[in-house]
Amino acid sequence: MADTLAERAPLPRFFSRGALALVLGIYTFYTLGPFLWLMTMSVRTTAEISTDHYAFPKKFHWEQFRIAWIDSDFATYFWNSTIVVVSAVAVVTLFGAAAAHALARYRFRGNRAVYGILFSSIIFPPQITLISLYQILVDYNLYNSLLGLTLVYVSLQLPLTVYLLEGFFARIPQDLFDAAKIDGYGDLEIFRRIVLPIGMPAIATTLILNFIQLWNEFLFAVVLITDPDKRTLPVGIRAFMGDHFQDIGMIATGVMISVIPVIIVYVFFSEKLIRGMTAGAIK
Amino acid sequence: MAVVTLDQITKQYGPTGPVVVDHVDIHIADGEFMVLLGPSGCGKSTTLRMIAGLEEISSGKLSIGNRVVNQVPAKDRDIAMVFQSYALYPHMSVAENLAFGLRRRKFAAAEVDRRVSEAASILGLTPLLERKPSALSGGQRQRVALGRAMVREPMVFLFDEPLSNLDAALRVNTRTEIIKQHKRLGSTMIYVTHDQVEAMTMGTRICVMNAGKVAQIGAPLDVYWEPADTFVARFLGSPPMNLASAMVASSATGHGARSASLESPLTRWSPAVLGSLIDKKITFGVRAEDLFMNKAALGSEPAGLVRGRVIAVEPLGAETLLLIEVEPGVEWTARLPRHVPVSTDEIVELYYPASAAFIFDATTGRAVIGEARRDPRQ
């Protein structure tokens, strides 16, 4: 579509195609360049990097990843992140989908009020809950525990999850629910057998989006976790950098370990992910 | 056995809310194809959903197969429904969609397979059984929806405007298909539509609804030829029946209807009936196909006359529609043979057999009952 339109409506003459290509090339280098640079540094030793920060790796030091993984505790951080994020995403998706279904499907007094309350917390600045959550988790012995962090993560992603899924579930035609009712489905079965399978595309988008956002979360993790054994990746990298800020090669390797899962998800689900990230802004 | 009876069925949203279905009485015989016809918002879909058990009945009594089902949930009413949007489960294949309702009711696997393959072969769905609904055309989806209802072998089939999402050609095909299946199965079917062509061609009887009330129930041609009121007269028929107000007058030759622009003998009503209407205002009606340019076409029959100014001539090929203004703001349409030698703004006179005239009460709109209208095709 873009192509045909472009043929009919050429760009202004003063802005020739060549100049445009140059500008876009530079911009692309600007977005991808730092990332490519990071990749080269992750397979070079700090000594090599110090001699020339921008050289292409002569020898690929894959052992850097082994060192980071084992000696620098990135394995611990990685698995902590995985446990917290996977469980939080699973729980928030289930809870959010159930609430979204009820809000999208049923008429009851206060429906929009409940939706508004759940949704409006999306604009809350995190500090409003941060300090109290710290106190509450201390009160309930959940401070400095992965379980506590998981619970907090569920609450952080709940508004977005309800918002995205409610919008999608509301578009499932009512006829389908009528048909299911005639076929004898109860309310819970309708949710499990109709809404969840049909909503799969939207649920998958929400899953991926929640995964990325929580995988990258830093503020709550740094406040609610102190024990080095319980750090998640962002906190772990930050701590490592604090202790070894000269060891650029190892930092780069650690950063790559945290980025690789995101890149894998992006490679396989780039369309879904982009749609999910932007769903909130597009009408 | 599968008689469906609606006894004073009413639907009101909330104690003070709008009444969308108002004390409806319909008796549907076993094996009958009943069409609920009316404009949107007349309560026909709500009536159907109450029969299906998808909407609570505010008051009145609903029975299916001699069992009062007001309190019976939808799944236990032994009905199947075909929805406007088909409502196929998008995550299941055609075969699974067909089998689903039976499996839910714990039928033996062999019986499920038998019914599914039978329905699939009747409807020509056998090559599509493994496809998902998203890989089907609109017509194919419609047939799956029909098949899904058929395999259930229910006491009653319910259709909620099932053809409105199809294009014109497909609509005719599917219409024929549904009629064929009704003949084959002999089940009771209730069919909601706003399309009068569907109603006329499919229904054993038609129930015309207006503003939540039943306007008229009867066989399609009876409703067409003897409309109970001006609403039915105008809703059935395309173009709608021509109406104008007139006075009843008596003369030496008998009674007649008269206004500034029309004059007609009234032959279908007894002098007793007409006697009470003399010098009273009535609504006078003639269908478009009963109007002629040439008085000779009527032979010896007593003829009525209407006079008006030509607004438009619309040649449609096989016929020509002539629009005339009878009185300010009152337009009549005549359906005439191909060539109509008139031009716009000309004053023309059209003729119609006196037996084709209808009269209605000017205030209530109810038809004044006379001798049955002769069906001109006989």
Next chain:
Amino acid sequence: MTTTSMSSDASGGAANASSLADPRRASWWVLAIFLFPALAVYVGLTAYPAFRTFYDSFFTIEGLDATFVGLDNYRALMSDETFWVSVRNTFIWSFVAPVLDVATGLLLALALYAGVPFARFLRVAWFTPVLLSYVVVAILWTWIYNYDWGVVNLVLRALGLDALVTSWLGNPNTALAALIVTHAWKWAGFNMVVCLAAIHSLPSEVLEASELDNCGWGAKLRYVIVPMLRPTLLNLYILAFIGKMKIFDLVWIMTQGGPLWATETVSTYVYKRAFNWNTFDLGYPSAIASVWFVVVCGAVIILNRLLATRERLEY
């Protein structure tokens, strides 16, 4: 014809009533099953903590000792210079930076819409920074801004512009701008994708009609595309605004609010007062958080009203 229906097995009277009702209604216990988990999470981990923060702001809290101090925290806040500096920085960031983000996003989207080759690849490539965590972005850009070997200074030296070489993050005059550029680097792709989707969803008849009305690219952009995208652009502006009112991670890792409070934001200041300074008082930061909560919600509501965008506010 036999009755093929099965009576519902485990359902009692209540279940019958609910399955009888029209499918858009459900009994209270069905609604409770669906809504309770989400509402419990909301009440326990969002509403209650938010309320508690507000409540705490009237106390001095050191460890387990809470002393009621009334409005003292708020009074102290009014004369806290660091707080006002952080407010100023956050407002600069929130009002100015979104213009940069949205404008870049729109230009990129238009470039893709105009049909440059490899549009699909470019779209995916430009979106990549959005996915990187603030920690990763912060580390990368700390290096990019490095005085000795960072690429910014290397380029300036190569161009002979040694006079402009500076310690970007260490110089109070440039630190905030450096952070804003970094933030824009991360978010331009997001705005681009949203703008592109919005452009593609414009009715093509209108664009074609504008061509018949003799609009060139520039005129089409100015008189048709941008006015029709107005709701989207304003929405993006508000989204970016909210995001920047909350900004923490990037600042904390790159500058920790320094040098000399040049990049201090309200978020970093709350964090410092609560967890970083050894003052051990959670009451005062709670007061800051409460004030900021009101400011953010108020600003969002006012912006929404002022710009009169749409019925729903996103993010």
